[in-house]
Amino acid sequence: MRDRQHGTYVKYKLDACRCYPCCFADSQYRANRRRAIAYGTWQPYVDAEPVRQHVRTLMDFGIGWKRVAALADVPTGVLTKLLYGHPQRGMAPSKQVRPKNAIALLAIQPTLDNLGSAVSVDATGTRRRLQALVAGGWPQAQLAARLAMQPGNFGSIIKRPQVIVRTVRLVHGLYDELWRVDPREHGVDNQAYSRARNHASDRGWAPVGAWDDDRLDDPDAFPDWTGLCGTPEGSAAHYRHKIPCCGPCRTARATARRAQPTSKAAA
Known part of the structure; x- marks a missing residue:
């Protein structure tokens, strides 16, 4: 059983918890559902494609789909259907997902903290x-x-x-x-x-x-040894501080020198 938080409809539904907070959450969910249906605003599913692309981006970053499921507290079956469907049963990947699952999955970001320690x-x-x-x-x-x-x-x-x-x-x-x-x-x-x-x-x-x-x-970043590195003035700053000239400063100095004859000719 997942260690889900009490006082939620998910805990009531999936873990069959019947504590007072979970029963209250279930009653609220059902009341809100009836109200939304009555007003024509009930939206049990949303488009799965943006969610699927986001999960694939996370996977390309190095976060496996099972870890994505764990981080979002979404059942692994949801991710399996979202990404692969069920080929043995001829089922294509999901076209729709529940809003709460979409929100949870889209909230996971490709950050170092979310990567597994052995990646x-x-x-x-x-x-x-x-x-x-x-x-x-x-x-x-x-x-x-x-x-x-x-x-x-x-x-x-x-x-x-x-x-x-x-x-x-x-x-x-x-x-x-x-x-x-x-x-x-x-x-x-x-x-x-x-x-x-x-x-x-x-x-x-x-x-x-x-x-x-x-x-x-x-x-693509380079160290700024002098405060002017990567600029035409950088090489002179290296000389003043007695620091060996870095690559970006050598490149900037060479570029400036090549531009000088052109500037004089234009003048």
Whole structure:
């Protein structure tokens, strides 16, 4: 039996609960139904196609249809009929669904929180968060210990293109905990601190301050090392701050140089 909330018509109908709140909810449902029928506004079903497309979008994101059903608290049979019908009985996918099921399914969004913990996802944000912490002076061995990982496994996360959701959540939590923390105030000696920062610098790993929080997970985003990165002025800012010039600034500088002769000719 599902752990449905008391005081609902669904609990009364599907779980045969006869407690006072559920009986009251059933009586209200029936009264509202009779009233809607009398006024000609009763709508027991709605078009299934928008709901079906939404569920398929969730599935493409990585949320299996059974998990969608569980998140929406909708019987799996509803999803089976919605998506596949019943081929053995010659039944096509549902053309209509009940409004309450449609509302519940459409409310489920393709977010990290709704993914199963073993689903593989893009590792861009995970990789950038770990690299930023190393750039801030956190030794990889200490970060691995905080994630309950072996150092070898930790090192591969920084390089691999995909990770499972469980790892993403762990790294998000670690980053939120440590991104403003000075490692030297939490047991990291000066030598290990400098070694971690040099390791990150040699590999061009961006520090925390180079990323906007809302761009960390965007594969097309690039770190803003100077506040002017990606603009023609960015390369000069790199020089002033003694930071190696990044790719977007090199590209912007080259584009600006190519445009100069054209501008002079036009003048």
